[in-house]
Amino acid sequence: MNLPSNFLWGGAIAANQVEGAWNVDGKQMSVADVATYKPQLDVKDYKRNSAITEKEIKRAINDKKVKNYPKRRGIDGYHHYKEDIKLFAEMGFKVLRFSIAWSRIYPMGDEMKPNEKGILFYQSVINELHKYQIEPMITISHYEMPLNLAIKYNGWSDKRLIDFYVKFAKTCFLSFPDVKYWLTFNEIDSVTRHPFISAGIIPDRSENLLEDEYQALHNQFVASAIVTKLAHEIIPDSQVGCMLTKLTTYPASCKPEDILTTLNKNIMNYFPADVQVKGKYPELILQYFKDNKLSINMTNRELKLIKENTADFISFSYYMSMIAAADEDGLKMTSGNTIVGGQNPYLKATEWGWSIDPVGLRISLIELYDRYHKPLFIVENGMGTNDKLEKDKTIHDQYRIKYFKEHFIEMKKAVSSGVNLLGYTSWAPIDLVSASTSQMSKRYGFIYVDLDDQGNGTGKRYKKDSFYWYKRVIDTNGKEL
Ligand code: BG6
DSSP states (O other): OOOTOEEEEEEEOOOOHHHHTTTTOOOOGGGGGGGOOOOTTTTTOOHHHOOOOOHHHHHHHHHSSSSTTTTGGOOHHHHHHHHHHHHHHTTTTTTTEOOOOHHSSSSSOOOOOHHHHHHHHHHHHHHHHHTTTEEEEEEEEEOBBBBHHHHHHHHGGSSSHHHHHHHHHHHHHHHOOOOOOEETTTGGGGTTSSSHHHOOOGGGGGGSHHHHHHHEEEEEEHOOOOOOOHHHHSSSOOOOEEEEEEEEEESSSSSSHHHHHHHHHHHHHHHHIIIIIISOOOHHHHHHHHHHHHOOOOHHHHHHHHHSSSSEEEEOOOOOOEEEEEEEEGGGGETTTTEEEEETTTTBBBBTOBBOOOHHHHHHHHHHHHHOOOOOOEEEOOBOOOOOOTTTTOOHHHHHHHHHHHHHHHOOOHHHOOOEEEEEEEEOOBBOOOTTTOSSBBBBOOOOEOOOTTTOOOOEEEOOOHHOOOOOOOOTTOOOO
16 A cells, blocks of 8 residues: 655645735735634534625725734734745655735736736745745635725626636746646635635625626636646646545435435536536536526637646545435534535534544545546645644644544555545645634644634744654655554
């Protein structure tokens, strides 16, 4: 059960959850900068935690305080990146997945000239990574588009976004030509689950939200195809991946109706990857558009672009699995990554309700490889927990080690059964602000960051027990778990 010797071990982060410096060096607001931490809500209430209205956005724009908006401060990665990368290097990282804050490069999104200071920042991040022979993997868009594009155009529902994104991506390719691995959109399928965060669509402004969501998704497919082509032209050895949320769903029982419901859910989860890997819309999805009277504007030229510029590899996030039934009344519902689903009675869950399912990772890898026959990359997997910083500044996170260990065992089994897996990046190697709840206390890292949900703390970094464990895993290429 050996992993390939060039297996890319590392970690994954996103600009809006790490950098802070929301209005520094020319950066303007992104959709992430209006997200508030809502202590009054149940952390398991995914829908209400990620919901936003036009009124709340306006209020946030006029509120210049950082306190109420944790993603404006992140973990101040903008000023700590050298220290953080050094720690990643100490763990032996071969790759770091991170994103470029679009609003640092094109602060409003629709201007013609990029912000040089933004470009310089990422050039120095990349130089720092190369200093330690860490391969950068860049997510071009990770839940952080310029807020102006949401307000002025209602986000990706407007086709003009394609050109703005292409301009942004082209600037990235030309400015960071040493980067081989690129991902076009983080969790592209999530547009229909959290349209504002993913696509800048302000829900209460849309007349037909479902139609806007699928239009936005289509526009992202087109943009993704164009920039895949561009990347190959500008950086000849580049590899461009699609990125999906792997929402593995099992039937709650062997009742045929439950199996059918589950089948349909999984088809909907796969469809964005189908388009980006197979180069065409599945017939079942086109029929779904018709049945729901969704009129999606797609031209022959766009469909040709999608067909001719498919993804080089498939990357995905995997945290949990869930169950489905034709009649949801009998199911205990729980939250998961960007979704609420049925809780599997055979599995334990995290404090945030996410079911822990290592075998589900193996199932996901096999399913994805069998469906697409393309190299895979696990670009997110991890466990959000409340960690305790002891008086002597140690953190004993055996539960995290257990989580990863069990997932790595299943990952290795999938590889030994023939799955072509390029690498693995944990989410996240360092504590950061949660995407869904904007909490700091939902900690994922091997490195502890001394900040609380209100932003109090020294911001100092401390190594958890899992830090030393992951270092050993990488040192032995996964042999010693
Ligand atoms: C994925 C996102 O949905 O899951 C990350 O790509 C996110 O940005 C991660 O942080 C974990 O979710 P959360 O809500 O616990 O931060």
